Amino acid sequence: MLTYLNGPESDPFNYIYSSDEWLYGYDPPRPFPFWVNLEPTNHCQLDCLFCSRQKSTRRLGFLDLDLARAIFGEMSLWPGSAVRLAGWGEPFLHPKLPSLCAMAKEAGVAVKIYTNGQKMDRRTLSALIDSEVDEIQFSFQGLNEKQYHFNRVGGRHARLAQNIELAHDLRGRRPRPFLSALTSVLADELAQASPQAFCDRWLGLVDKVAIDLTNLNFVSDLPRVQPFLPRQSEGLRRGRCVDVFLALEVKYDGTIEFCGQDANSRPEHTAGRFPALSLKEAWDGEPLAAQRDRVGRALGHESSPVCRNCYHNTNKYDLFKNLSAGPSPAGQSPAGPNPAGSNPTDPEGTNP
Numbered sequence: 272m273l274t275y276l277n278g279p280e281s282d283p284f285n286y287i288y289s290s291d292e293w294l295y296g297y298d299p300p301r302p303f304p305f306w307v308n309l310e311p312t313n314h315c316q317l318d319c320l321f322c323s324r325q326k327s328t329r330r331l332g333f334l335d336l337d338l339a340r341a342i343f344g345e346m347s348l349w350p351g352s353a354v355r356l357a358g359w360g361e362p363f364l365h366p367k368l369p370s371l372c373a374m375a376k377e378a379g380v381a382v383k384i385y386t387n388g389q390k391m392d393r394r395t396l397s398a399l400i401d402s403e404v405d406e407i408q409f410s411f412q413g414l415n416e417k418q419y420h421f422n423r424v425g426g427r428h429a430r431l432a433q434n435i436e437l438a439h440d441l442r443g444r445r446p447r448p449f450l451s452a453l454t455s456v457l458a459d460e461l462a463q464a465s466p467q468a469f470c471d472r473w474l475g476l477v478d479k480v481a482i483d484l485t486n487l488n489f490v491s492d493l494p495r496v497q498p499f500l501p502r503q504s505e506g507l508r509r510g511r512c513v514d515v516f517l518a519l520e521v522k523y524d525g526t527i528e529f530c531g532q533d534a535n536s537r538p539e540h541t542a543g544r545f546p547a548l549s550l551k552e553a554w555d556g557e558p559l560a561a562q563r564d565r566v567g568r569a570l571g572h573e574s575s576p577v578c579r580n581c582y583h584n585t586n587k588y589d590l591f592k593n594l595s596a597g598p599s600p601a602g603q604s605p606a607g608p609n610p611a612g613s614n615p616t617d618p619e620g621t622n623p
């Protein structure tokens with residue numbers, strides 16, 4: 272469920288979401304990915320119910336600015352390619368986030384930042400606004416404060432709300448950054464609170480509100496998750512993977528992965544390491560080509576320890592299509608005609 276304050280054209284990345292390649296023609300893959308998902312850090316302050324980070328055994332660290340400069344340098348050769356700062360940690364914990372973003376923008380690379388909205392200050396936000404970061408997406412959970420605190424262990428809803436207001440006020444009348452709010456819900460929570468009320472609460476302070484179903488499949492073996500699995504997994508079907516045609520994942524240490532779903536950078540889910548391997552070489556290389564054959568053109572998910580838990584691009588969005596929430600005054604943007612449109616390879620599905 273996706274609602275815009277001023278229509279999809281106001282979205283800085285609408286050129287991607289509305290392109291034929293995104294919606295219909297992603298195979299054969301374009302010469303370079305639409306998105307490079309780049310991890311500023313895998314440090315995080317929260318312990319969210321749904322997050323695969325709780326199973327991660329990776330060493331903690333931060334993206335080096337020289338490495339980032341080289342990545343943005345290569346991306347600058349491919350106009351239209353954009354970076355999403357996300358990964359298995361909270362980007363605002365990176366001590367040089369404003370420099371990182373300024374560097375991308377100077378290279379001509381558009382930037383979207385994902386954040387849990389817990390650690391922000393006026394100076395950092397002002398620097399990001401001055402460098403004309405394209406989008407900041409705030410991650411909620413559930414549809415109200417109670418649901419938020421249940422899912423986002425360690426987070427404070429009031430602090431998130433306060434920081435959204437701060438970003439909104441500091442931006443003022445400037446067009447950038449586009450502000451968005453994403454939440455995901457457990458199926459049980461949908462019966463207890465209204466998606467429309469969530470939308471009405473935040474649209475206006477932000478420019479886009481997206482609501483999704485929480486993906487628990489990557490943490491389905493954890494005891495605290497299991498009570499919610501039966502309802503959350505109802506009707507899941509396997510779908511062909513579109514992520515491997517549209518985006519590339521780069522971890523803070525330069526590891527290039529097939530997608531953002533593996534919290535442990537397993538070698539069988541990895542193309543190589545930047546800069547020894549360039550992004551273009553990884554995109555065109557044999558490991559990713561084989562992965563496209565395996566899960567993008569066939570349903571060979573069971574052969575991969577990561578993909579066997581993946582039910583992206585399924586009928587989970589049908590639940591929302593059946594909701595009777597009327598269009599907001601600002602209008603709604605329906606899901607696209609194929610899975611890529613309804614699931615824009617968004618790491619938020621499992622990774623805040």
Ligand code: SF4
Binds near residue numbers: 578581582
């Ligand atoms: S884990 Fe899912 S998104 Fe990632 S490559 Fe496998 S099927 Fe695609």
